[in-house]
Amino acid sequence: xxxxxxxxxxxVKPSETLxxxxxxxxxxxxxGYYWGWIRQSPGKGLEWIANVYHSGDTxxxxxxxxxxxxxVDTSKNRFSLNLRSLTAADTAVYxxxxxxxxxxxxxxYWGQGILVTVSS
Amino acid sequence: xxxxxxxxxxxxxxxxxxxxxxxxxxxxISRSRLAWYQQRPGQAPRLLIYGESGRxxxxxxxxxxxxxxxxFTLTISSLEPEDFAVYFCQHFGGSPPWTFGQGTxxxxx
Numbered sequence: 001x002x003x004x005x006x007x008x009x010x011x012v013k014p015s016e017t018l019x020x021x022x023x024x025x026x027x028x029x030x031x032g033y034y035w036g037w038i039r040q041s042p043g044k045g046l047e048w049i050a051n052v053y054h055s056g057d058t059x060x061x062x063x064x065x066x067x068x069x070x071x072v073d074t075s076k077n078r079f080s081l082n083l084r085s086l087t088a089a090d091t092a093v094y095x096x097x098x099x100x101x102x103x104x105x106x107x108x109y110w111g112q113g114i115l116v117t118v119s120s
Numbered sequence: 121x122x123x124x125x126x127x128x129x130x131x132x133x134x135x136x137x138x139x140x141x142x143x144x145x146x147x148x149i150s151r152s153r154l155a156w157y158q159q160r161p162g163q164a165p166r167l168l169i170y171g172e173s174g175r176x177x178x179x180x181x182x183x184x185x186x187x188x189x190x191x192f193t194l195t196i197s198s199l200e201p202e203d204f205a206v207y208f209c210q211h212f213g214g215s216p217p218w219t220f221g222q223g224t225x226x227x228x229x
Contacts (some may be wrong), residue, residue, distance in 0.1 A: 046165070046208060046220035063215040095164055101171075106155050107210030108176060110164035 022096030124221035143209035153213030
């Protein structure tokens with residue numbers, strides 16, 4: 001059974017960088033699949049952020065692309081998200097996900113989510 | 121970017137009733153590129169239906185997706201207590217971004 005677990009700060013200040021990590025259990029990232037991040041806020045609903053393949057290939061949401069970096073660490077079986085220049089609009093629950101399909105955009109496994117608040 | 125508009129915002133029904141949820145796309149899309157998710161309070165979304173006939177593991181067959189062009193429907197044939205939740209449609213065709221509708225809440229009447 002694939003399980004995903006987000007970790008990171010619950011509170012970050014405006015203009016700073018958010019760093020989140022998703023640790024995967026029950027599956028070796030190096031075996032395949034894309035891995036990704038989705039966030040959910042009252043204002044914008046569900047918003048797909050980015051995907052990364054085990055090889056390091058990436059897809060980004062164009063609306064966030066200039067501020068986002070997604071990366072994978074197969075040795076630790078985890079992947080990460082960095083979101084720069086934070087504003088209050090980035091306050092959301094952030095989910096790590098496993099997408100499948102062609103394109104890899106059907107999300108069958110989700111972490112429990114981590115609430116991130118951007119506030120001074 | 122495909123914009124998905126779901127209606128109604130809230131659907132008030134009783135257990136055993138049939139639920140019909142609508143998802144309208146801003147342009148023609150293929151049903152093979154649409155998915156539906158369920159989100160219960162305090163939980164992450166859960167994949168229900170994807171593509172023409174895909175059903176995620178463990179999803180009962182009372183959930184059915186249909187539609188074409190710009191108008192798509194999720195039907196729950198007979199509501200069970202655990203079905204009262206928020207439902208989202210999602211488009212995943214072509215190029216990113218993959219987009220979601222704003223959700224329909226199915227509540228107990």
